[in-house]
Ligand code: HEM
């Protein structure tokens with residue numbers, strides 16, 4: 001079955017999640033476990049595990065954070081643009097489109113700033129704050145399906161939380177190395193254990209959403225179904241005229 005451009009654009013986000021983000025996550029977690037075993041394990045562990053697992057964890061961790069932020073921005077961008085095209089927002093409110101574009105630019109610029117700030121804590125945290133604000137502002141644009149009334153099973157809210165945890169991880173890298181009391185290291189582990197759970201949740205809610213969202217040529221039929229939980233005809237669809245072959 002051929003896919004048209006609209007279908008491809010819709011599939012790009014899950015495709016990149018499955019082919020880029022999740023494999024990277026595997027590498028980052030495997031290096032994380034090795035880093036900890038090398039630091040705290042038996043002397044045998046320390047001899048066997050190469051010294052570069054720590055730096056490798058951080059380097060691939062940085063790519064993971066960039067990839068997750070990118071995929072979040074893409075996940076929000078496609079439905080936003082589709083909404084604008086449908087409502088003709090751009091011709092009526094060009095300023096809104098421009099502001100969203102500027103916010104995208106500021107968010108990506110601030111992400112670049114975090115990576116460039118190095119040991120300058122004030123800049124690093126300022127850029128991290130800016131990145132986080134950009135992500136939140138973009139997430140609350142019209143057209144994005146957030147499941148506000150059932151946020152516990154929402155792909156959007158867990159995705160936002162996981163993405164913010166990636167920004168936090170980028171922000172505190174020098175603190176983890178500098179801190180003798182290990183507080184930042186512990187905070188990092190707690191934050192990313194939670195992020196792992198959220199990533200698994202994204203795998204579940206994302207594939208669920210893929211089953212709910214139709215291909216473009218099926219939209220007129222699927223969107224005629226009743227998705228409203230409060231309605232007595234919830235989860236019913238109009239009869240399909242042609243029986244399946
Ligand atoms: C889900 C993803 C992640 C998990 C589960 C995770 C987990 C861990 C664990 C278990 C450690 C070892 C702690 C110890 O030595 O006791 C660690 C170290 C570290 N992580 Fe992560 N992390 C993740 C993502 C990231 C990201 C995105 C960054 C940012 C670039 C990062 C930066 C660091 C740094 C700087 C260290 C210290 C490395 C060292 O001691 O050589 N991590 N992480």
Ligand code: HEM
Pocket residue numbers: 009010013014017018021068071072075076078079144145146155156159160162163199202203205206207209210213
């Ligand atoms: C790294 C983890 C992921 C993050 C941070 C993330 C984030 C997001 C965000 C913020 C949205 C927009 C809000 C929404 O429509 O729910 C979205 C949409 C979506 N995501 Fe994900 N997602 C991730 C992984 C996945 C995976 C693994 C799949 C499926 C295999 C998936 C499938 C989808 C689908 C189908 C949409 C609707 C897209 C559209 O209407 O254009 N996501 N995602």
